[in-house]
Amino acid sequence: MNEKTIEELFTEATRSVDDAYVARERAQRDRGAAALPHLREEAAHAADPFVRFMAKTLGAWIAGEEGADNDAATALLDSLPARFAPTPVREPKPTTTEQDLTHLYAGRLTRYLALRLVKEPAWPRWRREAALRYLIRHPDPACLPALARWAGDPARTDLDRPFIDYALDAIRAKDSQAVTDALAEETRFQQSQEGTKR
Amino acid sequence: MQPAPVFYLDIRVRDAFAGGVAVPQAAVRAQNGGTVVNGQTDAVGDVILRVPNAGPWTVEVNKDWFVPEPAGPVGGPVALAPNAIQVVAVNLEELQYFLRVDGDRDGNLDNQHEGAPALDQVPVWAWGPAPARGAILLFNNDDDDRNPAGPPHGPNVGVEDCNDAVVNPANDATHELAPLRIHRQGPATAPSVAADWRARLEVLANHGRIRIFQAAAAGVAVAAGDAQVAGAGIANGGGLPPGAVEIPLRHAGPVSFPTWDFAMEATSYAMSPTAPGFDGVLTIRLVVSKVPHAGGARIQYFTGAEVRVAPWMMPHHADNADTVYVANMGTNLAFRQELAGVGLGPDAGSPLHQAACALVQHPAPGIPADIWLQDCLEIGNATVPHAGGSHQLRSVMRTQRDLGNGGLGPYPRTLMRRDFGYHFPTGGGGAENTYDAGGNIEVTPPVRDKGGKLWRWGRIYHGPGDLAAGPPQPFNAQVDAFLQAQAVQSPFVFDTSWLEVGHVDEVLSFVPVAAGADLYKRWRLLVASPKRAYEILAGGPVAGTTPLNPAVDALLTGRRGGGTRAFPGGAHLQTNVTAFLANAATTIPAPMPPPPPFGPPPPTVFLNGQYLRAWNLNFVQPKINAALKQVEAAIDIDLANDVIHVPVIFRPASLAHSEALALTADMPNMLVVNGHCLVPRPFGPVDGGGIDLFEQELRNTLGALPGVTIHFIEDWYEYHLSDGEVHCGTNTGRTPAVAPGGGEWWHFAP
Numbered sequence: 051m052n053e054k055t056i057e058e059l060f061t062e063a064t065r066s067v068d069d070a071y072v073a074r075e076r077a078q079r080d081r082g083a084a085a086l087p088h089l090r091e092e093a094a095h096a097a098d099p100f101v102r103f104m105a106k107t108l109g110a111w112i113a114g115e116e117g118a119d120n121d122a123a124t125a126l127l128d129s130l131p132a133r134f135a136p137t138p139v140r141e142p143k144p145t146t147t148e149q150d151l152t153h154l155y156a157g158r159l160t161r162y163l164a165l166r167l168v169k170e171p172a173w174p175r176w177r178r179e180a181a182l183r184y185l186i187r188h189p190d191p192a193c194l195p196a197l198a199r200w201a202g203d204p205a206r207t208d209l210d211r212p213f214i215d216y217a218l219d220a221i222r223a224k225d226s227q228a229v230t231d232a233l234a235e236e237t238r239f240q241q242s243q244e245g246t247k248r
Numbered sequence: 249m250q251p252a253p254v255f256y257l258d259i260r261v262r263d264a265f266a267g268g269v270a271v272p273q274a275a276v277r278a279q280n281g282g283t284v285v286n287g288q289t290d291a292v293g294d295v296i297l298r299v300p301n302a303g304p305w306t307v308e309v310n311k312d313w314f315v316p317e318p319a320g321p322v323g324g325p326v327a328l329a330p331n332a333i334q335v336v337a338v339n340l341e342e343l344q345y346f347l348r349v350d351g352d353r354d355g356n357l358d359n360q361h362e363g364a365p366a367l368d369q370v371p372v373w374a375w376g377p378a379p380a381r382g383a384i385l386l387f388n389n390d391d392d393d394r395n396p397a398g399p400p401h402g403p404n405v406g407v408e409d410c411n412d413a414v415v416n417p418a419n420d421a422t423h424e425l426a427p428l429r430i431h432r433q434g435p436a437t438a439p440s441v442a443a444d445w446r447a448r449l450e451v452l453a454n455h456g457r458i459r460i461f462q463a464a465a466a467g468v469a470v471a472a473g474d475a476q477v478a479g480a481g482i483a484n485g486g487g488l489p490p491g492a493v494e495i496p497l498r499h500a501g502p503v504s505f506p507t508w509d510f511a512m513e514a515t516s517y518a519m520s521p522t523a524p525g526f527d528g529v530l531t532i533r534l535v536v537s538k539v540p541h542a543g544g545a546r547i548q549y550f551t552g553a554e555v556r557v558a559p560w561m562m563p564h565h566a567d568n569a570d571t572v573y574v575a576n577m578g579t580n581l582a583f584r585q586e587l588a589g590v591g592l593g594p595d596a597g598s599p600l601h602q603a604a605c606a607l608v609q610h611p612a613p614g615i616p617a618d619i620w621l622q623d624c625l626e627i628g629n630a631t632v633p634h635a636g637g638s639h640q641l642r643s644v645m646r647t648q649r650d651l652g653n654g655g656l657g658p659y660p661r662t663l664m665r666r667d668f669g670y671h672f673p674t675g676g677g678g679a680e681n682t683y684d685a686g687g688n689i690e691v692t693p694p695v696r697d698k699g700g701k702l703w704r705w706g707r708i709y710h711g712p713g714d715l716a717a718g719p720p721q722p723f724n725a726q727v728d729a730f731l732q733a734q735a736v737q738s739p740f741v742f743d744t745s746w747l748e749v750g751h752v753d754e755v756l757s758f759v760p761v762a763a764g765a766d767l768y769k770r771w772r773l774l775v776a777s778p779k780r781a782y783e784i785l786a787g788g789p790v791a792g793t794t795p796l797n798p799a800v801d802a803l804l805t806g807r808r809g810g811g812t813r814a815f816p817g818g819a820h821l822q823t824n825v826t827a828f829l830a831n832a833a834t835t836i837p838a839p840m841p842p843p844p845p846f847g848p849p850p851p852t853v854f855l856n857g858q859y860l861r862a863w864n865l866n867f868v869q870p871k872i873n874a875a876l877k878q879v880e881a882a883i884d885i886d887l888a889n890d891v892i893h894v895p896v897i898f899r900p901a902s903l904a905h906s907e908a909l910a911l912t913a914d915m916p917n918m919l920v921v922n923g924h925c926l927v928p929r930p931f932g933p934v935d936g937g938g939i940d941l942f943e944q945e946l947r948n949t950l951g952a953l954p955g956v957t958i959h960f961i962e963d964w965y966e967y968h969l970s971d972g973e974v975h976c977g978t979n980t981g982r983t984p985a986v987a988p989g990g991g992e993w994w995h996f997a998p
Contacts (some may be wrong), residue, residue, distance in 0.1 A: 137748075138685060139749055140618075140655070143681070143748070145745075146904075146906065148902040150906070153904035
């Protein structure tokens with residue numbers, strides 16, 4: 051059986067979403083340190099700012115800097131619907147979920163949640179909103195490529211928009227220039243892609 | 249030389265239809281061959297014409313809106329005498345069209361014209377008893393003809409009567425449509441010139457919110473408003489304003505200038521999803537026009553009426569309950585039997601039988617089952633005038649919940665039938681959150697506010713959502729606007745965001761009492777109180793019980809942290825008072841799964857007893873006190889005498905301990921029907937005689953009041969462990985009682 055190369059897995063991950071993405075992300079993480087050189091290469095040189103962000107986030111995860119928190123947070127978020135489904139609340143409250151994530155992980159989930167927000171568009175609304183509330187609570191300029199990609203995604207609903215704006219504003223309060231630069235770079239990248247398509 | 253004789257005509261123009269009153273400003277014309285003498289009647293309807301000879305002269309009289317056109321002298325020729333005044337009588341009859349509605353709100357079409365005699369203005373709809381005027385429409389959202397809605401609705405789901413273009417059978421025509429008449433004032437038979445007359449019936453704005461039918465009879469089609477259907481003698485479209493129809497005012501045949509009866513219904517309440525700016529008031533105009541007999545410009549006038557859609561009103565706990573709704577889930581049979589007896593009849597002697605309420609059970613849909621009947625709907629009413637009194641339509645509001653039509657989402661619409669309407673204020677758009685559920689929308693009994701204003705039908709109250717955390721997570725703005733627009737029960741809010749579920753029924757409940765000179769204080773407000781609970785645990789006396797023996801006496805007796813009543817599971821929660829208050833771990837149901845990788849979530853966690861007490865007294869109690877302050881700002885309430893503090897211990901519901909849930913069952917979360925309070929059994933501390941001190945406390949306070957009967961209902965496994973209680977699991981149909989001092993909603997300005 052021919053095992054996919056790190057390069058192939060990464061490329062497929064950039065093009066996939068939801069379960070397909072998570073499977074490819076998992077496969078890269080399972081490669082451990084062997085995946086790091088390519089991720090570092092992509093993080094440094096990819097033309098797409100979001101791909102650079104993805105490579106950096108995965109690289110840090112694999113390097114063990116924040117992996118345990120990410121896995122635990124994923125398991126917690128996955129467990130919540132069953133907890134709330136029998137109750138009058140029916141589904142997890144985004145505000146409470148954010149508070150509990152902060153209680154457990156302080157601000158250590160920002161890049162993980164920002165990455166997954168973009169790569170798991172099928173997340174239910176409560177989970178999207180909880181993640182965005184977390185990013186508002188913990189403004190992190192490192193997440194700007196993901197937020198900029200999210201902000202420019204026409205598939206985002208009107209219900210999501212205010213949260214994206216809040217999240218960008220929260221970072222803007224810390225580093226206004228970083229937000230301006232990230233949005234500008236995203237715009238340039240998207241325009242370059244339009245040119246490619248033509 | 250003898251002066252030439254002169255001849256005088258005294259033309260006296262009178263309105264025969266109006267009893268011979270003078271007709272001023274009528275144009276008078278006398279003609280003899282090529283000689284013409286003109287004049288105009290004065291204020292008393294007369295004009296004297298001087299003519300140069302004995303004639304013969306022909307006299308014609310004209311005035312707009314008077315017939316015949318032109319009018320000639322009454323009777324045969326009259327002889328003129330030199331230097332004498334000859335009286336010539338001319339009869340005109342005013343021919344005008346007016347609107348008539350039930351402006352005096354007695355249920356009958358009025359005999360007076362709406363807005364007359366002043367033309368070209370529409371009288372403003374006015375609140376208050378007579379002489380305040382203004383007709384009322386019913387949002388005709390019941391289903392008299394039981395016509396199926398078809399997919400995607402189920403087989404038993406119908407179409408609201410206002411959403412079809414005909415008058416429906418049953419009592420649609422007799423009770424649910426408001427009368428409207430184009431009333432003709434004038435002669436029985438029209439002259440030929442009347443062919444030039446036209447009337448346009450128009451709805452000035454929000455014409456989609458009303459249907460005007462050609463008559464009040466089953467099967468009759470729409471004439472104007474939401475959906476126009478051309479009928480005999482009616483034209484629409486063709487450049488007319490939207491919602492308008494033009495009606496020729498002369499028909500062929502012996503009956504001309506018809507007086508025409510119409511019937512009106514509303515197609516929404518104020519602030520519907522399809523009319524977000526609609527305040528419930530509609531303006532109907534009748535524009536009458538004609539071409540003068542001598543040609544020239546088209547002249548017109550209008551008359552009109554404002555009509556108001558009857559508001560949706562929520563009944564309160566003092567209103568007469570007749571039906572209790574509950575989800576039928578296999579594992580809640582014991583709970584239902586506690587409500588209604590083993591046979592679920594309700595059986596004689598059961599709480600619901602004593603309260604004279606029927607039990608309606610609906611299968612609990614979904615996995616896990618949706619059992620929260622309180623949250624999926626609110627049953628209200630709309631009242632309109634009817635001959636001899638009023639007509640009331642029960643009307644269920646679907647709440648902003650289960651927008652994907654899972655769970656009990658589709659259930660409210662299935663309740664629609666004759667005299668039981670359905671509405672969905674948001675139409676299903678937007679987001680949903682826990683604050684939008686019916687358990688977070690309640691109403692007070694009749695109250696007054698701090699300014700002395702009387703709220704005869706109570707005031708709605710709800711939690712505003714979580715407004716503090718980043719972007720707000722608010723109570724649905726559309727529903728809020730809808731409730732505000734109904735006006736007569738103007739809502740107030742208090743903070744519930746600190747509760748996991750976040751519903752007002754978790755914190756307080758109004759219970760009516762049967763006595764009291766002040767008609768606006770015939771209630772007590774029950775408020776959850778950790779402070780009172782811990783006072784009792786600390787040995788505070790409760791009449792009728794023996795002092796607690798903390799080392800022995802238990803609380804949460806026999807309770808476990810999971811499973812069902814038949815098959816309880818999870819950890820044993822029972823503990824003694826000393827252990828519960830100790831600086832050591834006590835066992836409580838888990839607020840939520842602990843974070844991995846610590847293994848699968850157990851149904852219980854351990855919390856330090858002293859910490860739990862401090863958290864209750866320093867986090868929960870201040871939140872409740874703040875909520876009470878918000879209530880106090882909205883209504884006239886004496887916190888010392890009108891409030892009953894009900895012992896409840898809360899537990900943290902989130903890992904951050906930022907939200908609360910009841911640990912002992914939340915007694916204020918009770919069902920109140922006809923003076924019977926069905927209270928969740930709290931499982932508080934039990935004395936040596938086996939008496940639950942929390943229960944006894946409620947008996948001593950609430951149970952001592954006149955007209956109140958308490959029934960404790962066990963809901964621990966069915967509802968409490970799923971974060972709800974008796975009230976959350978039930979709903980109620982009620983008929984509003986007569987407001988204090990009598991009167992209907994339209995009699996009092998909100």
